[in-house]
Amino acid sequence: MSASMETTGIQPGEITAFLTDSTLCIGCKACEVACKEWNELEQDGLTLSGFSYDNTMALGHSTWRHVKFVEGTPEPGLGGNAPQQLSWEFSSDVCKHCEVAGCLEACPTGALVRTEFGGVYLQPDICNGCAYCVVSCPFGVVQKNEEDGRAFKCTFCTDRQKDQLQPACAKACPTESIKFGRLDDLRAHARERLETLHARGMHDAQIYDPTDTSVKGIHSMFLIRGEPETYNLPPRPEVPTVYLKEGWRSAAIQGITLIAGVALSFLAARAKRNEVQA
Amino acid sequence: MEVLESADIRELKLDAIRREAKEKGIVEAPGIRPVGSPFPIASPQTGYYGHHLLKEPQWTELIPLYFFVGGATGSLGAIGALADLISEEKDVALTARWMALGGAALSGVLLIIDLGRPSRFLNMLRVFKPQSTMSMGSWVLSGFSASAGMASFADLLHQFFGPTVAGQILGALGRAGSALFAMPFHNYTGVLIGATAIPVWNSHVAQLPREFGMSGLQSATSLLELAGYESRTSLNLLGLLSSATETFEFARELAKPNPREEDAPLRKGASGALVTTSAVLSGPLPLGLRIAAMVAPKRHRRKLRIAAAIAGVLGSLCLRYGWVKAGAVSAQDWKLPLRRNG
Numbered sequence: 001m002s003a004s005m006e007t008t009g010i011q012p013g014e015i016t017a018f019l020t021d022s023t024l025c026i027g028c029k030a031c032e033v034a035c036k037e038w039n040e041l042e043q044d045g046l047t048l049s050g051f052s053y054d055n056t057m058a059l060g061h062s063t064w065r066h067v068k069f070v071e072g073t074p075e076p077g078l079g080g081n082a083p084q085q086l087s088w089e090f091s092s093d094v095c096k097h098c099e100v101a102g103c104l105e106a107c108p109t110g111a112l113v114r115t116e117f118g119g120v121y122l123q124p125d126i127c128n129g130c131a132y133c134v135v136s137c138p139f140g141v142v143q144k145n146e147e148d149g150r151a152f153k154c155t156f157c158t159d160r161q162k163d164q165l166q167p168a169c170a171k172a173c174p175t176e177s178i179k180f181g182r183l184d185d186l187r188a189h190a191r192e193r194l195e196t197l198h199a200r201g202m203h204d205a206q207i208y209d210p211t212d213t214s215v216k217g218i219h220s221m222f223l224i225r226g227e228p229e230t231y232n233l234p235p236r237p238e239v240p241t242v243y244l245k246e247g248w249r250s251a252a253i254q255g256i257t258l259i260a261g262v263a264l265s266f267l268a269a270r271a272k273r274n275e276v277q278a
Numbered sequence: 279m280e281v282l283e284s285a286d287i288r289e290l291k292l293d294a295i296r297r298e299a300k301e302k303g304i305v306e307a308p309g310i311r312p313v314g315s316p317f318p319i320a321s322p323q324t325g326y327y328g329h330h331l332l333k334e335p336q337w338t339e340l341i342p343l344y345f346f347v348g349g350a351t352g353s354l355g356a357i358g359a360l361a362d363l364i365s366e367e368k369d370v371a372l373t374a375r376w377m378a379l380g381g382a383a384l385s386g387v388l389l390i391i392d393l394g395r396p397s398r399f400l401n402m403l404r405v406f407k408p409q410s411t412m413s414m415g416s417w418v419l420s421g422f423s424a425s426a427g428m429a430s431f432a433d434l435l436h437q438f439f440g441p442t443v444a445g446q447i448l449g450a451l452g453r454a455g456s457a458l459f460a461m462p463f464h465n466y467t468g469v470l471i472g473a474t475a476i477p478v479w480n481s482h483v484a485q486l487p488r489e490f491g492m493s494g495l496q497s498a499t500s501l502l503e504l505a506g507y508e509s510r511t512s513l514n515l516l517g518l519l520s521s522a523t524e525t526f527e528f529a530r531e532l533a534k535p536n537p538r539e540e541d542a543p544l545r546k547g548a549s550g551a552l553v554t555t556s557a558v559l560s561g562p563l564p565l566g567l568r569i570a571a572m573v574a575p576k577r578h579r580r581k582l583r584i585a586a587a588i589a590g591v592l593g594s595l596c597l598r599y600g601w602v603k604a605g606a607v608s609a610q611d612w613k614l615p616l617r618r619n620g
Contacts (some may be wrong), residue, residue: 001498004440006388010539027413028449033522049402051318051327051329052327053416054327055521055594057326057327057329058331060483064601068320070320071317071318071320072320072321073319073321073566074318079522081303086381095282101483102475105409105410105558106410106411106474106527107405107410108402108405108410108412108413108415109401109402109404109411110404110405110407110411126401126404128393128398128399128401128402129392129393129394129398129410129532130402131335131336131337132332132410132411132412132470132474134335134336134493134604135332135335135471135474135475135476135609136475137332137333137475138332138475139613139616140330140331140333141333141477143313143336144334144336145415146336149393149394149395149398149401170594175520199473210542219545223319226321226322227322229322229325229616230320230321230322230325230326231320231326232325232326232329232612232616233615234615234616235332235617235618236617236618239617240473240475240480241409241471243471243473243474243483244409244411246472246483246484246510247411247472247473247483247484247486248469248487249484250468250469250483250484250486250487250488250489251465251466251487251491252461253463254464254465254487254488254491254492255460255461255462255464255465255491256461257374257491258352258353258355258356258461258464258465258491258495259360259457259460259461260462261495261516261519262353262357262360262361262516263354263360263364263515264515264516265512265516265519266360266361266365266367266512267364267365268512268515269365269367269510269511269512269515270365270366270512272511272513274280274488275482
């Protein structure tokens with residue numbers, strides 16, 4: 001049996017993206033397995049969290065795809081002995097590869113870079129484990145591996161993209177819930193899909209792509225049902241560099257206060273001594 | 279807890295249904311409800327099962343200590359660069375310069391231990407990145423260390439060879455650099471944690487550099503007093519300035535009529551206790567002791583000043599650990615990053 005090596009035809013310089021469509025996800029976790037397989041990530045526990053069928057609850061240094069199992073409020077069934085109806089949505093989470101990325105801005109070593117495909121890539125040979133990206137990601141994606149000492153996150157399978165192959169998770173997805181392609185194409189596709197879903201009566205479907213915040217949009221968009229909070233997707237993510245201006249202004253004023261305070265204190269002490277001597 | 283048999287639970291349910299029917303005239307809840315229900319759900323009101331979105335800071339316990347050392351060191355650098363230029367307190371200035379050099383070295387050691395390997399610190403100096411406060415901090419620490427080294431080397435030259443041209447140039451450069459880099463070095467760590475995704479930190483981004491800076495100045499002053507300069511008026515004035523500012527910040531925090539949700543870790547729990555302790559130890563306590571030292575009979579003055587200095591150092595330490603701990607607590611709050619306004 002020969003492997004299917006369908007190429008994407010996407011050249012470096014073109015911006016790529018994921019569109020993860022929750023309405024097509026069946027919660028099989030093939031994306032998680034494929035990601036670990038291709039990227040040689042360690043297993044992070046085969047235990048269940050107890051919250052539906054979720055294993056890890058969040059993305060982390062060894063979990064770059066994470067399937068969320070969203071159980072809603074049970075509704076009473078209709079008539080007779082009908083059981084309660086449970087809404088059960090699945091959604092495969094991944095690094096958002098932000099247009100303006102908090103981790104990338106915060107990285108002091110240049111380990112985090114923007115790739116030729118517009119993704120955010122962490123170069124493990126440059127990362128020094130300062131863990132500043134960990135607190136700078138508004139989506140809580142990047143994590144430091146305490147044993148290894150460096151931070152890790154989704155690479156967007158940049159290595160595969162260079163060979164015109166789609167990322168491992170997208171390739172393994174059996175329902176095309178995870179779509180990979182050019183950012184503009186997928187944005188258009190997402191809008192079309194949303195119209196279709198709305199037309200079918202799925203009025204709570206929406207696209208998660210926070211373009212109106214300082215993050216200025218993401219390269220891994222999500223099609224979800226209901227509100228983003230349910231999926232732990234922040235409605236208003238902000239890139240932490242927006243706080244810099246206020247912080248440095250305050251720091252500058254304090255810096256001047258330090259110098260002035262030291263100068264005035266020693267000046268005043270001298271004046272007092274001269275007074276005593278005189 | 280009493281273990282209920284399945285039969286008991288079913289009897290209890292019948293009781294509940296009867297009660298509901300009697301009180302409301304209708305039974306609204308479905309009859310079948312599995313044991314252990316209601317189960318946790320994911321919804322806009324509960325988030326994703328209440329699991330926190332943000333990652334906690336992954337720094338070792340040495341990082342708040344570094345914040346303390348850096349704050350004190352930067353302020354010592356400013357004192358060392360200026361004190362003997364504007365007054366004749368050469369001894370204080372000389373000690374401050376040596377302590378600043380020691381503090382800069384200790385800062386480097388603490389950061390390297392946190393990173394795990396010495397070579398990892400060098401990665402920080404691959405790029406110069408104004409939008410990364412961590413990058414700026416690395417350059418500021420490097421610039422300050424070089425300046426403090428030059429200033430102290432000039433002091434050594436002076437001690438062994440008397441006034442020399444090389445020594446004077448080196449000394450002037452070292453002091454100018456120390457004073458310049460002291461400004462960001464004594465408080466950049468406030469910007470560092472302020473410009474992050476952690477709600478309790480970024481909601482105090484303007485306050486943090488001010489508080490961290492004043493705390494650094496207080497610890498520098500206190501350390502010099504503990505090093506044997508506890509009778510100097512100049513240092514007491516600096517101590518008064520910093521403790522008065524901290525008292526003002528503390529009073530303002532207490533006077534807040536409606537504390538914001540993100541302020542909770544500063545008021546409650548272990549982090550709240552640390553922050554409150556730090557406020558007392560760096561604000562009203564040393565302020566009172568310093569004022570007392572000015573009016574008390576001469577024989578008590580020394581003791582009061584030493585007590586104020588010890589409080590100041592402990593207060594500054596608690597402040598750093600308190601704020602870092604508050605950040606960890608804040609990151610675990612699933613509600614804050616999911617807010618639509620704020």
